[in-house]
Amino acid sequence: MRAILFLSLLMLGGFGFAQTTITGNVVDPDNEPVPGANVVIVGKAVGAVSDFDGNFTLKTSETPPFQLNISSIGYTDATFDVTSNNQNITIVLNEASTILDEIVISASRTPERLFESPVTIERIGIQEIKNTASVDFYDGLENLKGVDVNTNSLTFKSVNTRGFATFANNRFMQLVDGMDNSTPALNFPIGNLVGMIETDVQSVELLPGASSALYGANAFNGILFMRSKSPFDHAGISVSVKRGITSQKASGDNAYTDIGIRAAHKFSDKFAVKVNFGYLQGTDWAATSEVDKTTPGGTRADLNYNGVNVYGDEVSRNIKTEVAVTLENLGLLPAGASALVPSVDVSRIGYNERDLTNYNAESIKADWGLYYRPITDNSLELSYVGKVGTGTTIYQGLNRYNIDGFFQEQHKLEVKHDNFFLRGYLVADKAGDSYDMVFTGINILNDWKDHRTWFGEYVGAYVTATLGGATDTQAHAAGRAQAESGRFEPGSPGFKAAFNRSINDPNLLTGSKFQDASKYYHADGNYNFSHLTKDFADIQVGGSYRRYSLNSFGTIYTDYDGPIDYSEFGIYTQVQNNFELNETMDLKLTGSVRYDKSEFFDGFVSPRISAGLTVNRDHNIRASLQTGFRNPTTQDLFIGLDSGQGFLVGSAPNNLERWSRPLDVSGSGQLLGQPAVITQTGAAPYTNSYTESSMVAFAATSDPSVLEVANPDIIKPEQVTSAEVGYRGKIKKLTIDFSAYYNSYKDFISQEAVASPYYGTAGDGSLSVLAIANGDWQGYSAYTNSDADVNSYGAALGLTAKVFGDFDLGGSYTYSKLDFDREANPDVVLNFNTPEHKFKAFFGNANLFENFGFNIAYRFSDDYFWEATFGDGVVPEFHTVDAQINYTVPSIKSSFKVGATNLLGDEYFTAFGTGFIGSMYYVSWTINN
Template sequence: MRAILLLALMAIGTFGFSQTNINGNVVDQNNEPIPGANIVIVGTTIGTVSDFDGNFNLETSEVPPFKIEISSIGYTSNTQSVTGNNQTLTIILNESQTFLDEVVISASRTPERIFESPVTVERIGLSEIKNTTAADFYGGLENLKGVDVNTNSLTFKSVNTRGFASFANTRFMQLVDGMDNSTPALNFPIGNLVGMVETDVLSVELLPGASSALYGANAFNGILFMRSKSPFDYEGISVSIKQGITSQESAGDNSYTDVGIRAAHKFSDKFAAKVNFGYLKGTDWAATSEVDKTTPGGTRADLNYDGINVYGDEVSTDIKGVALTLEGLGVLPAGANALVPSQIVSRTGYNERDLTNYNAESIKADWGLYYRPIEDNSLELSYVGKVGTGNTIYQGTNRYNIAGFFQEQHKLEIKNDNFFVRGYVVGDKAGNSYDMVFTGININRAWKDDNTWFGEYTGAYVTATLSGATDAQAHAAARAQAETGRFLPGTPEFQAAFNRSINDPNLATGSKFQDASKYYHADGNYNFSHLIDWAEIQVGGSFREYSLNSAGTIYTDYDGAINYSEFGVYSQIQKSLPFEGEKSLKLTGSIRYDKSEFFDGFFSPRLSAGFTLNRNHNIRASAQTGFRNPTTQDLFIGLDAGRAILVGSAPDNLDRYVTAPLDVSGGGQLLGQPATITQTGAVAYNNSYTLASVTELGETGNPAVLEIANPDIINPEKVTSFEIGYRGKVEKLVIDFSTYYNSYEDFISQEVVVAPYYGTVGDGSLSVAAIANNDFQAYSAYTNTDANVNSYGASLGLSMKVLGNFDLDGSYTYTKLDFDRDANPDVMLNFNTPEHKFKASFGNEQLFNNFGFNVSYRFSDDYFWEATFGNGVIPEFHVVDAQINYEVPSIKSSFKLGGTNLTGKEYYTAFGTGYIGSMYYLSWTINN
């Protein structure tokens, strides 16, 4: 009896755990295989993906009949019925009619077609990444409508939309699988230096303009979403090998290597893992401009020369004051100062190419563990870790060699189709990074301190003048005398001084950055759409705590880390109202409340409406208020950048920054002042004159022109944004148009002010004498302007199939700043975007079997670049990129041969950076 019962139980167990096996092949309308297609049992999370040849095998305990859904980005999904075990299916997916059918998540934090998105959104997926003419997917963002990509370095590109961009682009957010990609030390994204490996990229979405209502303070000017491939859906090993050269007139032809490896495995329906590795090495675009920053047409022969990419010549003084000091000390005879004119003279600097090796390198890895504990449920728990290190060039107030920079991220997340909760930490270390400007300055000082150099210069000038030399001859003799014994590049003395400087974090003697900052972030979202059916309602929130730890080399954290926090909560409701026929109205309302511990809270509402006339025409309109909190630099920086001292305006920061002793032993002592004084950062905000009025005083000699600055300490910035757009299709032509108007309140800017060493601004005597004696310090203050700042613009994108199966795309973008520069000469806005941009591409993914090509063209109008490093006009440029690609299914490989800037006409996108040359490459991608 027991034996019979046991056999019965075994039979029942065998029946209960029997498997249904489904085999199939996924192809397009041309019978070409579609790799990476998702096959999911409808109503469950059970599924698989097709391999490189489009084949798939799905085993499940589900008992037929049931349905499976087959989908792939760029194709219309298909549903098939499974009626029995061991069924073999051939599934044909038709290419999506247009990009309007593609699904995005970023615009509303919920899946929706681009066609129905309430705001402008750009997207690139696997197909676009494969066919981009850029050297990598991140560079391919340059071809998106309305997007500006400023090239700081071969490994550091800054993405921005709708103006107000610098390389320290704190107005634009980048998220990788929900994690902020900004560096804790500098509080802005550092491009793809330690970002995603291309073989793991699933899609990229970009929202231009204010996105604060859903994403908070840093999404003020736009947001970039990068999503990676799930190991449950994309298994196997993928490899990409790219080899080529970069070609630039200044740097020559140099090797370029980019390797990416992805390995992913689904161990079961419950557990999967993946790991990625990326390596890039090349030679950076060399910056070699010797144009004078401050004097149009100036050359190295000028007495007060300050070359764009020449460092050390930022140190200058008026030799009249030096003569007065030397005469007072008895070094020069009485009356000698009468022979010396009031003339500012700068020290001789070193070229940037002598202070860096232009090594561009990126090494990054990430890994993830994913667990789905409940069968037929989308609940997923995951851990993701990322590390990266690299070398790049960063341009902020000065030019910086970012060498051995390291960043790590660790994230824990739990989510399903209706919610997510995640927490992550981001930490960085500066490695061997250093300031190239201060490296040049302190190599000079290691050889001969400033007082000695200027003293020798002035003494030699007097001697030559007494000997009958002309002014020009006397200055030439003076510089020759002062330069005696100077450390020359390539000599052991120069190298020793260079090594000492880049390893010394004290900017009075060195140039090294120290940093080990972190931030901790948590956010969550819940979508109630599965619980209610009359509308889609979401709620969410976020919390972030910063821990700044630069040991006083960037921030005023001399005595320990600076910690502060901010949080936000939001809600969104979305409702679709059907009308007769295909017409419908989609209404979206969002509101977010954010609070920093330093400022009052702020609400950011957004209202939008999308009216669908039919499946081919949609009109949208939105109005929203965005805001951004002052950044870590706005609040806590304390950095002597040479020409000016940068002091953040957090209330407890103003007195924490203290200058080194300042020498007033010249004219100041004649007015009864001590030989040296110190200042705190507070003087920038409570005892300063405007830079423009000080300049005018020097030109006119009239003290009445001096104007008190005393800028207010910083507050959050607000923007009110209005947008109208249209998406539609007219026969074969797809149209995407948008226009916007932004009005800013309390615009955050930097204002250079001048603080006298003695006297009170406005006293009409002592402070004026300090300015006249050059006894003052320039500060770059972080503040809000009360000036009217507005911007507006429009973008038009057109795409269509021509000549059969060829893709033709084009876009035009107009961007305009509305600001009275003449009335506000000291306010720095960093608008930094061309008024006119045009982009176009022409290609065919299947020109013939397995062979495709693409050609792209970009035009940028000239524009004025404004930043703390320097200001200047960026000339217009025209860039042509192209690629051809060939697939070899038998070895699961695709090959691409491409080139960027094929005309060879070098250009640059920012003042002070190296010219961008050409790049030529050949890539081999396996099983991706």
């Protein structure tokens, strides 16, 4: 009780000392208000923020005279000398000559001009978000130089830089106010489905390339930093409402709604709160491709058809070796009948994806925060932040998943100061009613007529028709007609009942429900000694700790008997100093080193050195060399999943024996003296397997000598050495930003497709060869490291300028290249998935005339080959144009925008297997933001 009374008196005392009051107005050179400008006492953590009309009120215990610093994104900082109490002042902010003058934090974990950043960095702020031609700030990231945004679905987009990405992008990190946004179950972010609400976004910084030296294992390809608005600086209620339609040939025109609400209140200089809510609803891009995944030019009339967005036709058998021989041995076919059956693969007829989902896209999210500053005129702040989100979307990974009611929550406690921070947070998720659409199709078929019966009827009818004099084509038609009798048609009572049984059953042998309730705990801290060591250098130290708790109930991971727990930690330091070489030249040197350790692997050291030479404040040349590493992900280590066409088995040392499956060896195997059922463990692909490419060669030649033993090593961390050079500068009205990099990888983490014989030992030249020839083998995807040389390199050039007076014109070109001998390493899967050439451009004017602006953005992507577990194929080149016009009405504190994405209407896709991306047309109304 005494502690509570003391705290209350302390807070009241803090209120009582606020003696000086300064009021004012912040405007631009045209006398237009500048909302959101920061007004801060120099050398103190006390300040205010201008409202929608540019007005502010600052109360402080500081006694004049003192100095104010006034800043806003897109403007040059200004200072003002306060000489007396109750002053009313007007501050004029001039537009910044270039975005390079803006302040960034992520590159060095300390504030610095973007111009002087030691590495490449991209940034957008409140003004850029307002002017973006994209439908929201997250989609606007795809207009940044060097950035790839792969569209998985309407509400799930994957951000990446510098190659090597699928939608399961665990090489790229997203941080929201310091919290990792990746889901515990999947180990990667699912776009902005449960991320930030646009009305609360303060700024977004994107750091391409390896950043392990400061940010650890997952910062391998880059990091996206999203910062929210402080309720101390941005109080009030803000609302954004977007309404429009999505338009796609496959799904037609459908309504789209996106609402964001932010409420923040500053009770005093010590205590403030905020709450955010967001709701989005629309219709996803329908995926309707019937291209054959395995046979170029194949059609649904083919015997072994496997359509891209057709599910259930993955079930395929060799009707001679896997069906007819077994039936004959069991006496279910006449003796010698199997000789009449050709050795061909036949697949079942699947269901289209559109029959297995309603393509609903929805996101509901909320967050809240309590912020307390206990000491007057001090930057110390204590806070609690909570975030929850749920949504429905489509995810494409191993298969296509209907993510329905997925739920994620985050809770963070943080203590921060200008010189340090210490935070701890929890991230947890639940899968909701999500399900695997491929297994749904497979199990509807199996519910109607089990696979053994279906193929038995097919072969029986084929043999009967052949004995009756039918041709091969006629016999196959007779076999399929008999096997297909009684089929559940989409929409029928039988189909609906089988569908509901499947999506509510987590056993993949009979169902398709995706279960998960995983979580991880994370703590990290940093101390900046620069206030103590500034005469020598700026020195920082920090560290992090994370503990995973995987709990998929045995549906994804091998956690059949309870959650799998493991941990990792890291520590780092950075030293930075600026040397004034002469009146016009400064040299900034930065050195960083980090040590990380996972409980499964040896520790790893990641150093980074960089140098930046600034000339006349208008030109900066930079160079950096760093090493990075990536720990194997939760899936790399502990997955144990039936893909429908093979098993995925992670290679953590204790995972190989956790996973096991009984396999049917009846038929040809029994003729060789093998038992009817054998059990393979997760060790099989790693200790007794052949490569997939040699299996293909053996099938074509029947030559045992072409079989190549695989037996991949169990997984270990991946390493990269990255060298980068760059230049930033401005020549009159032209701003230039150029960078080039070269990455060399060691122990590249990959999946290798292998086959393990049911009997015999790979390489024995006899029994295992007979197993392969008889079809008695199991396919696996093994998680391992490649010993092949894997390198990549690229460059990016960005140009922006003021033209025709006040118009903004800019563009960027990005070149990305994989250096890898595919022919010599046919079994290594890299997932580079990046176009060689990208070009982006924009043209606009935020103030074409009073309160009116517009922006047009153009993007071009070269064609490229998409490689992922769901399927491989070419992504054709595409061009797209987005455009918007906006109008501000200061009297009602509102901004209105009318916009369209993919204005030309040429539908395209960014990954093999996804739906074509159509157009979006929208109108938005934003209040007090």
